[in-house]
Structures are given as structure tokens and as C-alpha cells.
Amino acid sequence: MNTRTTACAALLALTAGLTACSSEGEPKTIRVTVTQTVTASSASETAKAAEKLLKLGTKADVTDDTTPDLRANVQALSYTQPVTNIEAPTDTQGGDIWAAADVKVCNAGTVDFGVSQFPWHLTYADGTNIEVTGSTGGDMPKPEFPMDRTIRSGNCARGKIAFPVPSSKRPERIVYEPEGATPVEWAIPQT
DSSP states (O other): OHHHHHHHHHHHHHHHTTEEEOTTSOEEEOOOOOOOOOOOOSHHHHHHHHHTSEETTOEEEEEETTEEEEEEEEEEEEEESSOOSSOOOOTTTOSSEEEEEEEEEEEOSSSOEEEOSTTEEEEOTTSOEEEOOOOOSTTSOSSBOOSSEEEOTTOEEEEEEEEEEOTTOOOSEEEEOOTTSOOEEEEOOOO
């Protein structure tokens, strides 16, 4: 009981300090996000974390805390490994085959924003991440997701992103992690 009272008093003290005055004399609200680190200690906790992964095709809302009118809907629609009819990745790109994620980003707000392939990556069960190489054109999977395009309100961008992956294993997740937003993750079926 005493712990709960102390925690509530600390929260009230923290909340009371979040308002500051701007140069115009108007109060300015500062948003504070508190995170808690939790270490999985059992298989059931790991299973619960896996349940938070979205199924391919599921739409997720993404917002930017600094720009309230900037809102997007994102989807990882499918994952293909291997991608055929394409030259193998070079030694400097990593991986020995290509894989592709079919993804979609829609502008659900009133502010135009740019999209590219770089916020997307693949994650493996062992913690390995495969980033976008920046390779476009040629025999890359079509249609390609844009590398640098402005999306106006109500419009979408959709296409495939190629990743150089090892043929000996399959990634666990497709991750969308734009700067300033919470990552969104979709589970990749292991069959």
C-alpha cells in the first residue's frame, strides 16, 4: 500500500512538471514517454511477445508525436524467398539469394510526407537484421517500392523491396521503423 502511494505521488510530481511557458506566455506541454524494460524469463513470455506480431496483410496506424496531422497506414502484404530470375547478390551486399517484401504505405493524415525503402528491414530469431541495400532498377522485383517519393493526403505507395538474405535460414519478421515512430512488426510464416 505504501509503495502504491509513493508511486502515485511520484507520478503526480512528474506530471506537474511537464508544463513550461513559451516565449508568448502560453503554456507549452512537453510529452514524456516512460518505457519499462521487461526481460522474458519463460517460454510463455516469449510466446506472448510473438503474439504482438501482426499477421502479413494487417494494416497498422503510424503517427508522429511531433506532427499530429502526420498519420500513415502501413502494411507488409507478403514475403517471398527466394526471388527467382534475378542475379545473386554480390559479396558486398551480403546474403546469397534475394528475398522480397511487398509493402504499402498510405497517407491517412493531412500532411504530405516522403517514403523510401530505408525504414524497412528483416529480423531473424537470433537478432540478425538485414537492411535495404539501396539497389533499384534492372532485374529487381517489380513493381519496386519507391526510394524517394512524396505521398500526398489520401494517396499510397506500394511495391516490393529486395533484401539480400542467406538461403540457409528464413527471417522471423518484417519491420517498419521510420524515424520518430514506434516500430511495427509482421510475422513471416516459416513454411
